[in-house]
Amino acid sequence: MPSIFRKTIIDNFNGSASTFFNREFDFFNEITGVSGVIKGFEKGPPRIKACKDALKQIVVPYGCYLPSNPDSLVLGLQPNTGIPMQSAAKAPYLAAFKVLHSSST
Numbered sequence: 543m544p545s546i547f548r549k550t551i552i553d554n555f556n557g558s559a560s561t562f563f564n565r566e567f568d569f570f571n572e573i574t575g576v577s578g579v580i581k582g583f584e585k586g587p588p589r590i591k592a593c594k595d596a597l598k599q600i601v602v603p604y605g606c607y608l609p610s611n612p613d614s615l616v617l618g619l620q621p622n623t624g625i626p627m628q629s630a631a632k633a634p635y636l637a638a639f640k641v642l643h644s645s646s647t
Contacts, residue, residue: 562605569606569616576600580626581633589626593635597621614641 583589623638
């Protein structure tokens with residue numbers, strides 16, 4: 543989406559929509575930012591430790607969800623489950639979250 547349209551949409555959010563948007567995207571940016579943190583570490587034990595350490599720094603705000611599972615609220619993150627995955631160019635990782643499944647689905 544062109545940035546002018548995105549900015550216009552965001553600028554027109556009311557108070558609660560703006561709060562939700564900022565909370566959700568701040569959380570998602572923290573989660574995706576872990577890849578950038580661990581990319582600078584050597585593969586193997588150093589990267590695994592860096593992944594778990596980075597995940598421990600994330601505070602999960604109430605009311606967030608993951609785009610892969612929008613019908614569940616994230617209650618917590620399980621940092622010790624963080625494990626880097628194989629990739630030549632990037633530093634993806636896998637981590638488990640504690641979620642509350644919505645009963646509306």
